[in-house]
Amino acid sequence: MKRLLLLFILLFFVTACMQEESSEETEERVTPVKVDRVENEDFVIERKIAGRAASPDSSPVMPETPGEVATLNISKGDRVEKGETIAVVRPGGNVGDQVELQEIAVRQAEKQLDNARISKEQAQLGVENAEDQVELAKQASQSEASQSAQAAEAAKQQYEQAQQIADETKKLVDEGTIPEALYTQAQNRADQAHAQYQQLQGQKSQSSSAVSQAEAQVDQAQQQLEQAQVAVEQAELQVEQANVQLNQAEEQAANEAITAPVTGEVASLSAEEGDMVTNQQPFATVVSLNPMTISASVTPEQLDLFEKGQELQVDLPALEKEAASVIDYISSVPDDTGLYPVEATVDNAEEDIKPGMMASFLLPENVVEDALIIPTDGLVEQNDETFVYKVEEEKAVRVDVEVIESQSDFSAVSGGITAEDDIITSGQLTLSDGDKVTIMKEESDEAR
DSSP: OHHHHHHHHHHHHHHHHHHHHHHHHHSOOEEEEEEEEOEEEEEEEEEEEEEEEEOSOEEEEOOSSOEEEEEEOOOTTOEEOTTOEEEEEEEOSSHHHHHHHHHHHHHHHHHHHHHHHHHHHHHHHHHHHHHHHHHHHHHHHHHHHHHHHHHHHHHHHHHHHHHHHHHHHHHHHHHTSSOHHHHHHHHHHHHHHHHHHHHHHHOOOHHHHHHHHHHHHHHHHHHHHHHHHHHHHHHHHHHHHHHHHHHHHHHHHSOEEEEOSSSEEEEEEOOOTTOEEOSSSOSEEEEOOSSEEEEEEEOGGGGGGOOTTOEEEEEETTTTEEEEEEEEEEOSSOOTTSOEEEEEEEOOTTOOSOTTOEEEEEEEEEEEEEEEEEEGGGOEEETTEEEEEEEETTEEEEEEEEEEEEOSSEEEEEESOOTTOEEEEESGGGOOTTOEEEEOOOHHHHHO
16 A cells, blocks of 8 residues: 555656656747857958067267276166267376377477468568569660660761761862862761661660569569468468367367267176276177167068068067068078068167067958958858858858858858858857847947
């Protein structure tokens, strides 16, 4: 009897449980999902080429004159501005003696210049005196010529008068009035007067040769003046050179302020106050941080991806940011590795990009034009089949697709979907075709 009662109670509970399970199965399951919209546009992938950041300008710091570091205003790692005084060097050696020697050289050059100027003045006076002598010789020549002309004219008149008397005496002799001896005497006097007249006509002015000599002396004095002028110019040049050398010696003798050659960071420092430094070996190096250079080595096939002046984005993973760069150098000759160096300039006003940081060029490349683009998370792969679920009337509808190109975030596909379709991107792995779904709103949507 007890066994029948226990069997009846057990049968009652089993029947009740089966009815409860049946009622639960009849209730339709609803799966919460997330969706994203299909876009119709060009599918673009970005190719990355690894590179590294480097400073375009590393400037050595050294004094013009060897000496002792009297003051040092920097430490390794400090940031300096171009033109900022970073150290003061006190010259060593015999620079004081050099200044004294150069001062003596200047005085000697100035003395030579004074002598050259005096010689020029004397040569100028010589020219003036010679010109005066020419004028006097010309005046004397003119006076002598005048006197010679007057004497010749008087001799001519005496000759003509004597000849006239001789002719008249000849007539009287012919008439027998006077003896012939008187005519001979008269003709001899006429011949003497004629000879004297011819002699005065043939005489040259003695002063004409004096004029020529005076003019030759003027030419000689002019040559001496030109030589004196050349000597003055050479002496002036020697004075100028001596003063330049004196200034250089004085600058070397004075304490020299060393300034930063560029704006940047002190990358190396090998001297302290009191140390001796030379003008042959830098004691510090300043590295410019703005702008920075992004360098990469590319294969021959990748050269065509770059063009001088091209603007490219650069990924800086250490800073978790991207920056704009401009390609400014593409080598046409490979380096020792057989690759081609490429360099770009990137602005680094905040100086957060440091030399040596990894950087990648982001090269955009159009792969598929006018493609259907969906989130890659929406793809489902089963049994060598690829499909997605789109939402229609609150149900998941399976649609087979073909993947054309794919990246980690988005993929280009073809198939039975269209732009503006909502593709399930979360929760699809537990779905079957036709399952009822509910779309979960993003927090940003709820906020709106």
